[in-house]
Amino acid sequence: MRRREFITLAVGAAPSWLPLLSVHAEDRVIKIVVLGDSFTAGSGISAGYRFTDQLEIALRAKGQSAAVINAGVGGDTAARGLARLSRSVPDDTDAVILELGANDMIRGIDPSVTRTALSEILRNLEARRIVVLLCGVRTRTTFGDEYKSAFAAMFSGLASEYNVLFYPAFDEAFVDDAQLKLLDGLHPNAAGVKAIVTAYCRKWKP
Numbered sequence: 001m002r003r004r005e006f007i008t009l010a011v012g013a014a015p016s017w018l019p020l021l022s023v024h025a026e027d028r029v030i031k032i033v034v035l036g037d038s039f040t041a042g043s044g045i046s047a048g049y050r051f052t053d054q055l056e057i058a059l060r061a062k063g064q065s066a067a068v069i070n071a072g073v074g075g076d077t078a079a080r081g082l083a084r085l086s087r088s089v090p091d092d093t094d095a096v097i098l099e100l101g102a103n104d105m106i107r108g109i110d111p112s113v114t115r116t117a118l119s120e121i122l123r124n125l126e127a128r129r130i131v132v133l134l135c136g137v138r139t140r141t142t143f144g145d146e147y148k149s150a151f152a153a154m155f156s157g158l159a160s161e162y163n164v165l166f167y168p169a170f171d172e173a174f175v176d177d178a179q180l181k182l183l184d185g186l187h188p189n190a191a192g193v194k195a196i197v198t199a200y201c202r203k204w205k206p
């Protein structure tokens with residue numbers, strides 16, 4: 001029998017932020033790279049409790065054979081993520097969770113500049129046949145509602161253009177709860193990260 005591998009993406013009616021990956025190839029481990037900023041890098045969180053750590057544990061508990069790689073860098077903008085794309089996401093990657101843009105918002109970068117960088121990332125991953133989950137963000141900004149809305153439209157527009165899975169706000173699960181954030185009021189603490197992962201698992205029905 002010819003050896004086969006396949007990745008099945010299951011997306012329900014409710015929005016979900018993680019591509020559900022199933023594998024059939026002698027239990028081959030699916031490699032997921034999280035390309036992001038300090039939200040996913042785990043700033044201020046002990047090893048073992050960061051997003052990639054908790055996500056991998058949750059996936060394995062659900063029967064998914066997955067290794068989740070932390071390619072988050074604190075302070076990264078979309079442009080900086082693009083600059084390190086080739087070394088952060090090797091060709092043997094099966095899926096990427098793309099979480100960039102929060103720092104662009106905080107710094108007041110023109111949404112069109114962010115869009116160009118994210119578009120280049122998505123185009124590169126598409127050419128390499130790497131499955132992508134694009135994450136938007138609700139993080140605070142001092143540049144007004146119109147500016148924030150422009151970012152929301154930019155994220156959703158890219159998701160439609162490149163036909164990728166889309167989660168509108170990576171920080172949705174913790175952004176409104178001070179108990180789920182570090183003292184800086186922006187980043188999730190370990191409990192906030194757990195809330196992100198739990199929100200997904202609650203929606204997934206294998």
